[in-house]
Amino acid sequence: MNAASAALIRLDGVTKTYGSSTTALKDASLEVSRGEVVVLLGLSGSGKSTLLRHLDGLELPTSGSVEVLGQQVPALKGRALRRLRSRVGFIFQQFELVPSLTVLENVLTGSLSTVRGPRLGLWGYSRGAKLQALEHLDRVGLLDRAYQRSDTLSGGQQQRVAIARALMQKPDILLADEPVASLDPESSDQVMALIREIAADAGLTVVCSLHQVDLAISWADRIVGLRHGEIVLDTATEGLSKAAVMEIYGRVATTTAEIQAVQAELADAAAEVTAR
Amino acid sequence: MTALDASTGSAAQGEGSATRGGGATKGGGPAGGGPHGTRGSVAERAPRPRISAERIAASLTLVALIVLGVLAVNEVGISIPAMAESWGNAENFFARVRGLSFPETGDLVWLIALTVGLVLTGTLLAAVLSVPIAYLAASNTTPGNGWRLAARFVGVLTRAVPDVVLAMAFVLMFSLGTLPGILAIGIHSIGMISKMFADAIEQIDEGPRLAIRAAGGTKMQEFASGILPQVLPSWVATVLHRNDINLRGSVVLGYVGVAGLGLEMSYAFKALNYGKGLGIALVIFILCIVMEIVSSTVRGAMLGQQRHTRSWLDRIIHPRLGARTPLPAPARAAWAATPQTAVRRPWTAQRIRHAIAGGLAVLVVIGGIVVSDINWLDLLTFWGRIPEVAARFWPPSFGNYDTAAMVEAMRDTVAIALAATVLTLLPSLLIGSYAAGNVAPGRTSRGAARFLLVGIRGIPELILAIVLVVITGLGPQAGVIALAVGGIGLLGKLIADSFEEVDRGPERALRAVGATRLQTYAAATVPQGVRALIGHSFYMLDTNIRAATILGIVGGGGVGYYLLNASQGSRYETVTAIVLMILATVLVVEGLAMWMRKVFR
Numbered sequence: 001m002n003a004a005s006a007a008l009i010r011l012d013g014v015t016k017t018y019g020s021s022t023t024a025l026k027d028a029s030l031e032v033s034r035g036e037v038v039v040l041l042g043l044s045g046s047g048k049s050t051l052l053r054h055l056d057g058l059e060l061p062t063s064g065s066v067e068v069l070g071q072q073v074p075a076l077k078g079r080a081l082r083r084l085r086s087r088v089g090f091i092f093q094q095f096e097l098v099p100s101l102t103v104l105e106n107v108l109t110g111s112l113s114t115v116r117g118p119r120l121g122l123w124g125y126s127r128g129a130k131l132q133a134l135e136h137l138d139r140v141g142l143l144d145r146a147y148q149r150s151d152t153l154s155g156g157q158q159q160r161v162a163i164a165r166a167l168m169q170k171p172d173i174l175l176a177d178e179p180v181a182s183l184d185p186e187s188s189d190q191v192m193a194l195i196r197e198i199a200a201d202a203g204l205t206v207v208c209s210l211h212q213v214d215l216a217i218s219w220a221d222r223i224v225g226l227r228h229g230e231i232v233l234d235t236a237t238e239g240l241s242k243a244a245v246m247e248i249y250g251r252v253a254t255t256t257a258e259i260q261a262v263q264a265e266l267a268d269a270a271a272e273v274t275a276r
Numbered sequence: 277m278t279a280l281d282a283s284t285g286s287a288a289q290g291e292g293s294a295t296r297g298g299g300a301t302k303g304g305g306p307a308g309g310g311p312h313g314t315r316g317s318v319a320e321r322a323p324r325p326r327i328s329a330e331r332i333a334a335s336l337t338l339v340a341l342i343v344l345g346v347l348a349v350n351e352v353g354i355s356i357p358a359m360a361e362s363w364g365n366a367e368n369f370f371a372r373v374r375g376l377s378f379p380e381t382g383d384l385v386w387l388i389a390l391t392v393g394l395v396l397t398g399t400l401l402a403a404v405l406s407v408p409i410a411y412l413a414a415s416n417t418t419p420g421n422g423w424r425l426a427a428r429f430v431g432v433l434t435r436a437v438p439d440v441v442l443a444m445a446f447v448l449m450f451s452l453g454t455l456p457g458i459l460a461i462g463i464h465s466i467g468m469i470s471k472m473f474a475d476a477i478e479q480i481d482e483g484p485r486l487a488i489r490a491a492g493g494t495k496m497q498e499f500a501s502g503i504l505p506q507v508l509p510s511w512v513a514t515v516l517h518r519n520d521i522n523l524r525g526s527v528v529l530g531y532v533g534v535a536g537l538g539l540e541m542s543y544a545f546k547a548l549n550y551g552k553g554l555g556i557a558l559v560i561f562i563l564c565i566v567m568e569i570v571s572s573t574v575r576g577a578m579l580g581q582q583r584h585t586r587s588w589l590d591r592i593i594h595p596r597l598g599a600r601t602p603l604p605a606p607a608r609a610a611w612a613a614t615p616q617t618a619v620r621r622p623w624t625a626q627r628i629r630h631a632i633a634g635g636l637a638v639l640v641v642i643g644g645i646v647v648s649d650i651n652w653l654d655l656l657t658f659w660g661r662i663p664e665v666a667a668r669f670w671p672p673s674f675g676n677y678d679t680a681a682m683v684e685a686m687r688d689t690v691a692i693a694l695a696a697t698v699l700t701l702l703p704s705l706l707i708g709s710y711a712a713g714n715v716a717p718g719r720t721s722r723g724a725a726r727f728l729l730v731g732i733r734g735i736p737e738l739i740l741a742i743v744l745v746v747i748t749g750l751g752p753q754a755g756v757i758a759l760a761v762g763g764i765g766l767l768g769k770l771i772a773d774s775f776e777e778v779d780r781g782p783e784r785a786l787r788a789v790g791a792t793r794l795q796t797y798a799a800a801t802v803p804q805g806v807r808a809l810i811g812h813s814f815y816m817l818d819t820n821i822r823a824a825t826i827l828g829i830v831g832g833g834g835v836g837y838y839l840l841n842a843s844q845g846s847r848y849e850t851v852t853a854i855v856l857m858i859l860a861t862v863l864v865v866e867g868l869a870m871w872m873r874k875v876f877r
Contacts, residue, residue, distance in 0.1 A: 054491050086492030096483035100505045109501045118500030134615035144612035147621050160488075169491055211812060214508030 007031040007067075008173060008205050009055060011227035014064035016050055016229075024224040026229040027064070030205060037199055039216040040209040041233070041245075042226035043261060047151040048209035051226070054177050057081050057208065067171060068214050089166030089204075091176040091195075094159040099151035103142065103161050105134040106150050110168025140194060156187025163194060167202075175198065176208040180215075192219055213265055214242050286362050289466040311838055326747065334875040338810070341817075343458075348691040353754045355437060366747045369550065376555040379540065388563060391536035393647030394454050395526050398461025399519040400641060403511070409466065410473030414655035417477055429469070435467025436862040439525060441855050443532050444843045448665050449658045452769050454648040461522050469518055477503060489721070509578040524736040527560060528826050532843070533766075542856035545742060551678030557739040565734035572730075672853035679837060686857050689834030692752050692827070693820035696759030700816060704764050708771030714783060715775055715797055729772070733765030737823060738830060745831040752833035759820050759827065767816050773810035775801055807876050814869035825858055 009032040012248050016025040025047045032038050036149030037146065040048040042091075053059040054066050057073045066073040069087055076084055097106045108125050111133070119125060125133075137143045140160040141156060150161060159179060176195060184262060197217060199206045210216045217237050225233030233245075246265055300358020301829065312505065357570050362423045379385055410416050413427035437461040446456030485502035533816035537560050542554035587727050596840050609624045745756035782800040791799065802809075828836015837852060842850035 052591040058490060076428050081493040082494065084492075084717070085490055090487065092483065092487060094483055096487035096504060098484040098505045099481075100508070101501075105501075107824070108764075109493070109497075110491050111495045112488060112494075112501065118494075118496040120500055120504070130619050131615055134618045143615065143618055144609060146612070147627070165491070173286070192594055237332055259756070 006033045008034050008069055010067040011051070012052070012065045012067075013222045014051075014054060014061045014066060016047075017053070017062045018057060019095075020256050024229050025054075026059070028226075028229070028231050029064075030119055030224060030231060032205060034205055035203055035208045036198065037210070037221045039214050039220035039223050040207065040226060041211070041213065041223050042209070043211060046226040047229035048226055049177050050229070052090075052177050052207065052209055055173070055175055056085055056090055071179075080163070082113055084249045085181070086169050087175045088177065089169050090170035091159070091162050091166055091174065091179045093178040093181050095152040095155070095182075097161055097165075097197075097269040101150060103137065103150050103153065104130070104133055104176060106161055107137060107164045107168055110165040110197065113169065133164070133168055136167045137161070138165070139198070140164045154187070159183060159187070159191050160194060163198065164190070172205065174204045174208075176206065176207045178209055178211070181211070188215075192205055203252050217242055217245060278805050283719040286704065288475040334872055335668065338872070341694065342698060344691075345694040345767055348695035349650055349698060349756070351691060352695050352756050369560075369746050372873075373550045373554055375551055376558060377549075377551045378555040378559065379552070383560065387537050387540055388559070389643075389647045390429050390454070390564070391526055392523070392567075393562075393644035394457050394534070394536055394640065395461060395519060395522045396644035397454075397650075398458040398647045399465055399515060399522050400644075401458060401462030401516070402465035403515045406470035406473050409476060409767050411469040413470060413814035414477035416480075416482065417499070417503070418478040422510065427474075431467045431468070431470045432863070432866060433859075434463055434465075435471075436822075436859045436866075437464065437860070438822055438825055440532055440829060441851065442529055443529050443534055444851065445665065445669065447533050448668070448848075450651070450654045453651050453654070454535055454653050455650055457526070457529050457536070458648060458650070458779060458869045460529065460534070461526070465518050467727065468521075469514055472514040473507070473511055476507040476514070480506045482528070488728060490720060512578055513575045516575055520564070520568055520571055520733075524564055525826075527736050527738045530830060531829055531840070539646065541742075542740075545746075547677070554743070557743070560739060561735055564736060565730070566733055568730055581606070598793075642779060668848045669848060672856055673849045674853050675842070675847050676723070677842075677850065682838065682857065683836070685838055686861060688752060688829065689824045689836065692755045692815060692824040692834050692862060695756045696763060696820050696824070697813065697817045699756065699760035700763035701765055701813065702766035704771055707764060709775060709797065709801075710766060711772035712775035712801075714778070714780060716802055724774070725768075729768045731765075732761065733769065735765070735851040737762035738827070741827045741832050751831075754825060754831070755827040755833050759823055762823075763816055763820065766819070767812055770812040770815075771805070775805045775810075778804035807873075810876050811873050813867070814865070814872055816864050818862065818869060822858075 007032070011030040012023055014028045015023070017023045028047070028051060030051075033260050036207075040051060052058060054061055054073070055068050057076060060074050069084060071084055073081075073084065092239060094224065098109070101109075102122070105122060107120075108119075108129060111125070111129050112119065114129075115125075124131070134143060134146060137146055140163055142153075142157060142160055142164070145157065145161075150158060174195070179195065180191050183191060183216055192215065195206065195208070198204065208220070211218075220237055222236050223233065223240075224231055225245075235245075286849040329432065379387065394522050397625050409427045409430055412419070412423045413431065418427070433483055443460035443461055444455050484506070485498050488498050525533075526536060527538040527541065528858075530536055530540070530542045533539065537556055541553050541560070542557060590726040598705055609622065611617050611620070643653045651728050707728060710721055711725035711729055713722055718724065740761060741754055741758035744758055748754050748757075778801055782804065786796045786800050824837065825836045828834040828838075829840040831837070835858065839851060841852050842848070844853065
């Protein structure tokens, strides 16, 4: 791979099928360049999560090529794959912290790829690593919770811990799979703002899947719409109105449930416009 | 609609499905007759219940087993008159006891420490060995199906060979000491512990593990940071549970020469010093009860969330566990000022508590190992003796025993186990139901039933058997009664727990309909728990066959008697032959149990 391409992520004709009948991704092609903040927009089952998981080698494509940080992800194995994964942070919808470990230990698990062998408890990590983890916790505003069990925190706090864990990897790319779908509106605003801030500070490339259109418009630089595993929309958000996105997005909805969902969103958007 | 079409067969196909739906409910039918017009009553139209041949076979097997069990009870000759007859023996026996006597206090404390230490070390050894086996056996961590099968096989095999037999073999390999006992307990316990460990691994939340993989962690790191913290409470509970079982089982190890309370007791009984023998038996009984309380307290504290399965004893010892409130948001503490000051973990009250508990646990473990006084040198030298010892155990042969007699003895053992299981069933169901919070009429009756179960579980079956042998004389009667009584403690608890785990919705629905407590129990609780009931009963039969073998060693009849004789006469190839026979029987029962669980799913 040469350095000529500025794109950190390059998907080319990626298709993913499960068994013979289910197609999760269909001929998806996408390029994301350094520093971009991209939202994958789509209803549930549209293939957003599958696409994200391909970028981290958690799924292998049935056909097509997945290139991340200049490397062909499907070809990677063992240590090389782990090294790539360590440069890509992943934030999950359900946070996926280990409930019985302290917050600090959870953050430290983000640095596992830099050490050899398993770690049990806090003793296993160096003072430097601990200090770094505490700094990340301070960054997400949870320093005073460092030694609490992670399951004693609220959902929003847990997601912030998960962000600190991802930062511990010193990633180049941050992937987030519906990071606020399990959170109340106030926590989701906090978490989304935090991701954006951190991305700006560290110059991260962010790919985040969402299903809320207005959040996507106000938050991202660029929106990629998916439907039934196909990319149906790819546009910059600047100067884009919600109605415009909904219109493009609505045109591609075909099933009754989808049309209803889109209509509901459109009604919301219209109400918003008239309220102004 | 399509399902209806299919079941009513060749209905007129030209009609729209909407009309057909209407026609069915009105009972009329379109003009032109056809199948609709000639429809019979609801009873005729209702689909016949389909029963699979496999289910019939399984049910018949079940009935046959129960019938055999009842026949076995008959054959053993357990009846009220027989019991009354032996009452005279009991009076004689207690007349000869002339008061309990105990070893000197210093000796007694040493013996208790030695027994507990030996059991604890053995159980811990099993726990350590079980980790890799469980990792290979769990479906979500195993590297491949071959590994999985191999690990499961090791589990079944170690469970099937009685620890007494292992102890006999190890006594030959080591200079006398505690090591044979520790290794026997350690290896025999792998079967149960690794199975429960693997079950726990299969039940984890995969999310955290995935997160660590996504961060670039290795398989080992996934295990240590993602899986281990999740399974640890359940693993500790398993080890404690097994430790209780091993403590009760340690009595019999004394009979083959492993040091501790069991050995002292066997000496006392052999010297016809019944007072001392019973005194030691009482000490063991109290020790078992204390251990049971300690371990259930620790389990309760570690698995605090599952409040409804806590015994009332836990509630007395840990009354505040139930009323746990979420932690209030603490004011920003001084240590949390900057990351630099936060590197040192603050000593909160909770951390101090945890540190003390952890320190105590480590001390107990170290104490156990120190007390067992292991001759570590043996661990190095015994490898050289393996071929020699193995040669003495091979080839298997019944020697001067008649093969037919041996098969007959094995049949006796199975009969004892079957009879005991059948006798256990009813009382267990009764007491177990009362011990289930959703069935018991009140908290008091539940508490009393639970206490009764703990008390029964505390009695090592062997002590019961030894006392009974003295009372009723040698023979299967003592064995059956001992196993049947001991079984109530285990089966009753298992039944109570699985009744408490049923879905409460149907029970509420039936109460709302106006059903009585007994009707609700019969129509909602039992049907939901019946699968677990069958599973537990087979587990009981399985345990009883192994236990019946061991009971034979103390004179409870069956194949165990020959096993002890052969080993004491140093006819080890006969020991091997008998063990292989037991192994085959246990595997058959295990297979039967697996089949039953599959069919009655």
